[in-house]
Amino acid sequence: xxxxxxxxxxxxxxxxxxxxxxxxxxxxxxxxxxxxxxxxxxxxxxxxxxxxxxxxxxxxxxxxxxxxxxxxxxxxxxxxxxxxxxxxxxxxxxxxxxxxxxxxxxxxxxxxxxxxxxxxxxxxxxxxxxxxxxxxxxxxxxxxxxxxxxxxxxxxxxxxxxxxxxxxxxxxxxxxxxxxxxxxxxxxxxx
Amino acid sequence: xxxxxxxxxxxxxxxxxxxxxxxxxxxxxxxxxxxxxxxxxxxxxxxxxxxxxxxxxxxxxxxxxxxxxxxxxxxxxxxxxxxxxxxxxxxxxxxxxxxxxxxxxxxxxxxxxxxxxxxxxxxxxxxxxxxxxxxxxxxxxxxxxxxxxxxxxxxxxxxxxxxxxxxxxxxxxxxxxxxxxxxxxxxxxxx
DNA sequence: TTGACTTAACTAATGCCATTAGTTAAAATT
DNA sequence: AATTTTAACTAATGGCATTAGTTAAGTCAA
Numbered sequence: 285x286x287x288x289x290x291x292x293x294x295x296x297x298x299x300x301x302x303x304x305x306x307x308x309x310x311x312x313x314x315x316x317x318x319x320x321x322x323x324x325x326x327x328x329x330x331x332x333x334x335x336x337x338x339x340x341x342x343x344x345x346x347x348x349x350x351x352x353x354x355x356x357x358x359x360x361x362x363x364x365x366x367x368x369x370x371x372x373x374x375x376x377x378x379x380x381x382x383x384x385x386x387x388x389x390x391x392x393x394x395x396x397x398x399x400x401x402x403x404x405x406x407x408x409x410x411x412x413x414x415x416x417x418x419x420x421x422x423x424x425x426x427x428x429x430x431x432x433x434x435x436x437x438x439x440x441x442x443x444x445x446x447x448x449x450x451x452x453x454x455x456x457x458x459x460x461x462x463x464x465x466x467x468x469x470x471x472x473x474x475x
Numbered sequence: 476x477x478x479x480x481x482x483x484x485x486x487x488x489x490x491x492x493x494x495x496x497x498x499x500x501x502x503x504x505x506x507x508x509x510x511x512x513x514x515x516x517x518x519x520x521x522x523x524x525x526x527x528x529x530x531x532x533x534x535x536x537x538x539x540x541x542x543x544x545x546x547x548x549x550x551x552x553x554x555x556x557x558x559x560x561x562x563x564x565x566x567x568x569x570x571x572x573x574x575x576x577x578x579x580x581x582x583x584x585x586x587x588x589x590x591x592x593x594x595x596x597x598x599x600x601x602x603x604x605x606x607x608x609x610x611x612x613x614x615x616x617x618x619x620x621x622x623x624x625x626x627x628x629x630x631x632x633x634x635x636x637x638x639x640x641x642x643x644x645x646x647x648x649x650x651x652x653x654x655x656x657x658x659x660x661x662x663x664x665x666x
Numbered sequence: 667t668t669g670a671c672t673t674a675a676c677t678a679a680t681g682c683c684a685t686t687a688g689t690t691a692a693a694a695t696t
Numbered sequence: 697a698a699t700t701t702t703a704a705c706t707a708a709t710g711g712c713a714t715t716a717g718t719t720a721a722g723t724c725a726a
Contacts, residue, residue: 391633391634391637391639392637396637396638396639397638402641405639405641406641409641424644425652427642427644427649428644428648428649428652428653429652429653429656431631431634431640431644431649431652431653432627432649432652432653432656432657434630434634434639435626435627435628435630435631435634435653436623436626436627436630436653436657437626437630438630438633438634438639439625439626439627439628439629439630439631439633440622440626440630442582442629442630442633443582443622443625443626443629446582446583446587447587447588448582448587448596448625448629449622450593450596450597450600451600451618453615453618453619453622457619458618458619458622458623461616461619461620461622461623462619462620462622462623462626462627462657464660465620465623465657465660465661465664466623466627466653466656466657466660467660468659468660468663468664469655469656469657469658469659469660469661469663470656470660472659472660472663473656473659
């Protein structure tokens with residue numbers, strides 16, 4: 285048999301296809317074999333574009349973090365300044381719901397300390413830090429607050445995705461409740 | 476070659492060995508092959524005790540949830556009534572740090588809706604609900620509060636384990652900060 | 667005690683996966 | 697037009713889970 289033409293494939297479509305695969309079949313089904321099938325090539329050919337499965341997962345993580353950042357920027361734009369934090373939270377959770385596989389990829393990079401991954405992530409920290417400006421916190425307090433917010437929202441998404449919430453109770457109400465409670469506690473700190 | 480005697484192995488040691496493996500090498504290294512090596516048997520022999528890899532992971536999840544419950548009960552005992560929630564949080568995080576692999580197994584059961592898994596988990600919800608009694612919340616509010624607390628603490632553990640917190644700032648202080656902020660927000664609700 | 671049954675180990679084989687090595691032809695460059 | 701680079705390919709290896717079939721140790725009833 286003859287090798288196929290070289291035109292079709294570029295990094296962009298590879299990652300996009302992988303992201304699609306992740307969201308449709310789950311992050312666990314992101315394999316070189318499955319991805320190759322969707323791209324109509326053989327899996328060893330992927331090594332011409334990506335540094336094995338770990339390399340693919342790293343790229344997918346960065347792609348996901350960047351898209352999440354975009355989603356947060358959009359959420360920030362489209363809502364009033366008053367409830368920025370709630371808007372951000374809803375935007376974050378909305379992204380995780382719409383892109384469960386990509387969201388999972390986001391914090392499953394093979395090496396989280398990789399500088400590219402780290403850099404993508406710190407842009408998000410910056411954005412949240414900025415949105416917290418109105419609360420007039422000390423520098424350290426603000427960093428603790430960002431960590432808290434991330435923990436709260438990421439924990440919510442993670443538990444929601446893994447089916448950790450068994451009860452018959454609105455998830456969206458839980459989300460508003462916990463974000464508002466947390467922010468109320470933060471606000472009370474100013475006194 | 477001859478099959479080996481039947482005396483040695485029981486379910487208890489299998490799960491304990493798997494838990495040890497998880498904590499030493501990571502949850503991702505919990506494979507039938509690795510577990511069999513540690514038990515000095517061949518991997519197909521494990522099928523006499525466990526329903527394949529998914530069955531093993533289910534058992535490990537239940538084991539982990541039950542141990543986490545124990546850790547929380549201990550934490551509750553050993554601290555004053557005043558800061559039960561902070562004590563619980565510290566106990567929870569302490570368990571996750573001491574048993575990272577088992578903790579990860581805890582929310583990676585193959586089927587989270589499985590009733591055994593669900594039951595083990597709802598014991599924890601009950602314990603936390605109970606500890607929240609002092610705050611005098613409405614029933615629904617209390618459930619939202621439990622979800623919030625779980626999200627907060629699980630999110631913290633998850634991000635800590637995955638290296639999600641890059642900054643040079645005390646993690647323990649972040650933990651106290653976020654738990655206290657959240658609980659202050661909850662307490663403010665009574666008015 | 668002996669014989670039948672059950673059980674928990676085994677070996678062998680299958681299929682899927684990632685990965686490496688080596689090949690080939692299309693595309694790009696000189 | 698010739699050469700180089702590139703991106704596909706096939707073939708092969710080793711690790712994994714899993715299934716099927718085998719065997720001998722342990723259990724238990726006659």
